[in-house]
Amino acid sequence: xxxxxxxxxxxxxxxxxxxxxxxxxxxxxxxxxxxxxxxxxxxxxxxxxxxxxxxxxxxxxxxxxxxxxxxxxxxxxxxxxxxxxxxxxxxxxxxxxxxxxxxxxxxxxxxxxxxxxxxxxxxxxxxxxxxxxxxxxxxxxxxxxxxxxxxxxxxxxxxxxxxxxxxxxxxxxxxxxxxxxxxxxxxxxxxxxxxxxxxxxxxxxxxxxxxxxxxxxxxxxxxxxxxxxxxxxxxxxxxxxxxxxxxxxxxxxxxxxxxxxxxxxxxxxxxxxxxxxxxxxxxxxxxxxxxxxxxxxxxxxxx
Amino acid sequence: xxxxxxxxxxxxxxxxxxxxxxxxxxxxxxxxxxxxxxxxxxxxxxxxxxxxxxxxxxxxxxxxxxxxxxxxxxxxxxxxxxxxxxxxxxxxxxxxxxxxxxxxxxxxxxxxxxxxxxxxxxxxxxxxxxxxxxxxxxxxxxxxxxxxxxxxxxxxxxxxxxxxxxxxxxxxxxxxxxxxxxxxxxxxxxxxxxxxxxxxxxxxxxxxxxxxxxxxxxxxxxxxxxxxxxxxxxxxxxxxxxxx
Numbered sequence: 116x117x118x119x120x121x122x123x124x125x126x127x128x129x130x131x132x133x134x135x136x137x138x139x140x141x142x143x144x145x146x147x148x149x150x151x152x153x154x155x156x157x158x159x160x161x162x163x164x165x166x167x168x169x170x171x172x173x174x175x176x177x178x179x180x181x182x183x184x185x186x187x188x189x190x191x192x193x194x195x196x197x198x199x200x201x202x203x204x205x206x207x208x209x210x211x212x213x214x215x216x217x218x219x220x221x222x223x224x225x226x227x228x229x230x231x232x233x234x235x236x237x238x239x240x241x242x243x244x245x246x247x248x249x250x251x252x253x254x255x256x257x258x259x260x261x262x263x264x265x266x267x268x269x270x271x272x273x274x275x276x277x278x279x280x281x282x283x284x285x286x287x288x289x290x291x292x293x294x295x296x297x298x299x300x301x302x303x304x305x306x307x308x309x310x311x312x313x314x315x316x317x318x319x320x321x322x323x324x325x326x327x328x329x330x331x332x333x334x335x336x337x338x339x340x341x342x343x344x345x346x347x348x349x350x351x352x353x354x355x356x357x358x359x360x361x362x363x364x365x366x367x368x369x370x371x372x373x374x375x376x377x378x379x380x381x382x383x384x385x386x387x388x389x390x391x392x393x394x395x396x397x398x399x400x401x402x403x404x405x406x407x408x409x410x411x412x413x414x415x416x417x418x
Numbered sequence: 419x420x421x422x423x424x425x426x427x428x429x430x431x432x433x434x435x436x437x438x439x440x441x442x443x444x445x446x447x448x449x450x451x452x453x454x455x456x457x458x459x460x461x462x463x464x465x466x467x468x469x470x471x472x473x474x475x476x477x478x479x480x481x482x483x484x485x486x487x488x489x490x491x492x493x494x495x496x497x498x499x500x501x502x503x504x505x506x507x508x509x510x511x512x513x514x515x516x517x518x519x520x521x522x523x524x525x526x527x528x529x530x531x532x533x534x535x536x537x538x539x540x541x542x543x544x545x546x547x548x549x550x551x552x553x554x555x556x557x558x559x560x561x562x563x564x565x566x567x568x569x570x571x572x573x574x575x576x577x578x579x580x581x582x583x584x585x586x587x588x589x590x591x592x593x594x595x596x597x598x599x600x601x602x603x604x605x606x607x608x609x610x611x612x613x614x615x616x617x618x619x620x621x622x623x624x625x626x627x628x629x630x631x632x633x634x635x636x637x638x639x640x641x642x643x644x645x646x647x648x649x650x651x652x653x654x655x656x657x658x659x660x661x662x
Binding site: 169171173174178180384387 | 643648
């Protein structure tokens with residue numbers, strides 16, 4: 116049998132499958148169900164400087180082949196993540212974990228990343244630039260190359276860990292933003308975050324979600340994700356982590372052929388808590404079917 | 419929590435819009451009353467959380483109201499298999515009950531009280547049940563609760579069956595030293611105001627996963643943020659914070 120191993124920013128993964136942030140908590144909910152050490156790694160719940168409750172409920176809406184969420188980055192804040200959540204995670208997971216970081220100012224990002232940089236268990240910092248920039252007029256950091264680069268620089272200056280910038284698809288030119296992050300020192304790019312969406316309850320003549328709009332995810336967005344992973348991975352020289360609607364071993368391989376070095380699985384975990392375990396177990400069968408010897412050989416196979 | 423397949427063995431209407439479904443499968447994870455199951459349906463992305471009405475050996479009973487695409491699809495199923503996550507939520511804690519326990523259910527909040535009544539009666543408690551509905555045609559499970567040996571009062575808003583009024587009308591006159599309830603939020607709020615003792619409330623919220631991973635159904639409580647699906651759906655009266 117060939118190898119499932121890939122190398123993500125200098126750290127070897129046993130396989131490319133990574134549960135995406137916000138769909139896997141801090142791992143222990145899933146660690147009670149199966150041995151989560153079968154995963155390549157996982158990206159833990161988006162962490163901010165201060166504790167956040169997030170948005171009012173309802174936060175979730177059903178869509179054709181997907182869902183909308185407006186959780187709003189609920190998390191206990193970086194100090195509690197380090198003192199309470201990560202020790203609980205450690206009982207179940209013994210590999211390097213990916214930290215997911217959000218912020219509402221450049222200083223927020225730097226503060227949180229500096230704290231997380233001290234934690235040996237953390238292998239990568241995945242920096243979500245989809246949040247609104249409170250000091251920059253509320254526009255998301257991820258919608259302008261300059262703002263995304265500014266966050267990248269600030270984070271790089273406080274850590275020696277690989278920094279992966281997680282991009283929003285809700286932009287006109289994702290390639291220019293990815294290139295700006297690369298030029299600012301990013302070690303990798305991950306994409307796509309959710310697509311901005313909305314559902315309306317016909318009975319109440321009102322949005323289903325209290326926040327009105329939210330992030331659309333699930334299999335419905337997979338083709339958009341493949342397209343953006345293809346565009347970005349062919350424009351930058353740093354590794355790309357692909358995500359967006361990935362639900363099967365075939366989807367993982369498709370993402371990798373588009374140019375992804377590793378692949379995150381999000382919404383699928385919420386529908387089937389065993390999704391990542393089953394995808395990993397199915398990879399050798401699909402590799403054999405398509406004549407793939409080593410998974411790392413197919414990264415960016417589509418020119 | 420457990421993911422397994424259940425065979426549909428019965429799916430019959432109790433009223434115009436409320437259905438009773440009996441399923442056969444692995445019920446080993448369903449230990450407490452007041453927990454729920456999360457059901458995968460063809461062509462729908464998110465699972466549908468439904469409260470457990472009863473478990474007898476390998477048979478699970480759920481009662482659901484037909485309100486949308488998911489429950490419409492369930493209504494039309496005559497047979498077949500369902501992908502079900504079982505053993506979700508904290509459920510009711512019967513160890514906190516006194517000797518004279520009052521159970522208050524409103525509409526489709528009634529079903530989880532059935533397994534609870536059975537459990538409490540089995541523990542030798544005196545159980546009074548108040549079942550609240552809008553009108554006579556919506557009433558279900560009155561006889562089933564009575565057959566367990568509970569003292570049953572039905573209230574209807576229009577007075578077409580039982581006592582005219584709300585469950586709180588009956589609660590104000592009831593003799594109890596602890597209570598449990600499940601129903602729509604306005605009813606829960608009214609009970610919170612009427613109650614003279616401690617008790618447990620079961621809440622409802624739109625969920626993503628149903629097992630604590632997505633933070634889709636969080637609420638604020640006196641003891642911090644809780645997930646309705648994992649830390650709830652049952653909250654104790656003393657920890658509830660009503661949102662303005």
